[in-house]
Amino acid sequence: METFVSFTNQSQGRDRLFRATQYACALAKYLLRNEAKRKELVTKLQYLESNMSSGRKLLRLGNTVNSIHAAKSTLQVSDPVLRFCLTLANLNRALYFICDNVMWARSIGLIRDIDKDRWSLNATRFYFLSLIMNLTRDVYGISQLMMQRSRDRNYQQKVHQHLNESPDVACVIVPQLDAFLFLLFESLRGHPSVVLDTLKNVCDLFIPLDTLGIFKTNAGVVGFCGLTSSLLGILSVLRPNLKIKP
Template identity: 50%
Template sequence: MEALRNVIKQSQGRDRLLRATQFASALCAHALRNQSRRKELVTKFKSLEANLSVGRKLFRLGNAMDAGEAAKRSARLSDPVLCLCLTAANVNRALYLMCDNALWAAGAGLLPDLDRGRWGAGACRFYLLSLVMSLTRDAYLVLRLALRHAGDERFRRQMMLHLNQSPQVAPAVIPHLDALVLLLLRGFKSQPAVLLDTVKNACDLPMPLDKLGIYRSDPGTLAFCGLLSSLIGIVTLVRPELRLEA
């Protein structure tokens, strides 16, 4: 309970709890959609999802400034790859949030002439670019971890022992795949924050792809991915050591 109270105290934590509830409602509505006796319940879940989506837009007002400040901090990183990826991700996130705020204002009647379709598509593009740059950063960190462990003499001895004990079904391919899997497992074990961030960003990716019509996904898949991403976000707030900082 103490961990939950700490999450609720943070604006980011409240948003992630609302997001998790939103996607859980969408997932329940999708799971019950074919049950004729549950039509009223499905309607309630869909209504809850829509209301939470609007509520989250209100809570995100002002977050574009935070993303802008994050871009300024990441621009000072010494690693050029991390500097480029994080700065681009934060800038695109700030632009996405600005579009999102404008859409909320239009929905509230403050900007009645706003072209919601155009601004919504722009928000999705900025969100997609932010995710792509975040995943590029994750891939770079995974590669750096793999190279670090590949140079570890003790790990190399363990890897060779494992490969020598494996059945040689396809000697030209299997050992290399085994070595890659072992490197990835070793890297993720030493830095679980990298794994969590990669899974979180990968789960968020289908949503803008679907809205932009680039790759269509099933509503249940989108709801499940959104729920999993939200839960990972909550876990990183409860356990700060699992949060990827750079």
Template identity: 45%
Template sequence: MQINAHLNHIRAAQYACTLLGYTLQKNGASPDFLAQIKQLEAHMSLGRKLFRLGNSADALEAAKRAIHLSDMVLRFCITVGHLNRAMYFACDNILWAGKSGLVPHMDQEKWSQRSFRYYLFALILNLSRDAYEIRLLMEREVNGKCQKGASGDNSCAPREEGKLQQVALRLKLQLRLLVHVLRSNPPLLLDLAKNACDVFIPLDRLGLYKTGPGFVGLCGLTSSVLSILTIVHPWLKLKP
């Protein structure tokens, strides 16, 4: 728990440096000062990799626990997500060995790309899990309202309106229901926001969707702050 807190603080500082460097560059800061910011960011990145040397084993243990979940979709998303995280950390460890000089002739770019690919797959599975849980909660909310009003309330019955009005009304109701579900479930909202921020980082690094260092720094800083919140307030962490 304490190591995770330190890692998230270092991660927040690293992406704050990314955002700061971008802002200073836009405002015409001196090249020497920008180089110092970049060097500080690189040191923090290397420090995070050192602290994460045992995280592959933790991710594999989490995958072994998740494989016993009764819900098939959650079991798949969480288990495969943890396996991808384990591979991401393993690639990251190899990358750390190259950057620290232990393996001097290693192709760092190749291992960096592999690392970010596994990271992206893990985040896609996390977002899929979030979407699935949102759908379950929305269906439960609708079914509860319909059962409650079955004796006389016709709010769930179809209405005689034009097609466009029906589509607009349905979208409005779905959006309102989505907002209600997320407001009623802060851990799910926090997890969705964190994964949505994080996914832009590997997309940018892999060249799939270029957003630039400023946006990447903002996303990384935001997701780090949200992760720190789940450590300070454990009830905000999405379970299982």
């Protein structure tokens, strides 16, 4: 109970919870779309999804400032690749929140004379660019871990053991794909935060890809990916040691 209270007291925790509910409703709507007897339930799910989306927009009103502050912090990162990726990710995230805030203001009547579709499209583009930068950061981090692991003597001994235990497979696969996958597994086994962040960003990527028409899927895939990334986000909030750093 204390963990739940602590989680819901955090703005990130509430947003993740609202987001998970929003995409769970989207997924359930898609799965029930052809069942005539569930039309009333689908309507309720759509209403709940809309409310969750509106609630998240309200909770995100201060996130622009947080993203700009995060961009300033990442400028101090010593690694130039990480500095570039994280700073651009945070700046694009700040621009996304600006667009999101403008659309929220329009939805409640504070602003009238704006093109909602254009602002929504721009918000999706900034969100997409932010995810690309975060994924680039993940790939770079994984490559660094793999390089470090490949130089480790214990790893080299494991490779020799692997070759000795599977000589037939080793002759064909190990020099190419199997060696890569073995190194990848060994590199990530002790870094769950990198795995979690990569999976989360990959799932999130399907949402703007579909909206922008780059890779069209359907509402079910978007709902499933959004729900999965939200649950992974909740896990990172509940267990701060699983949050990738920097």
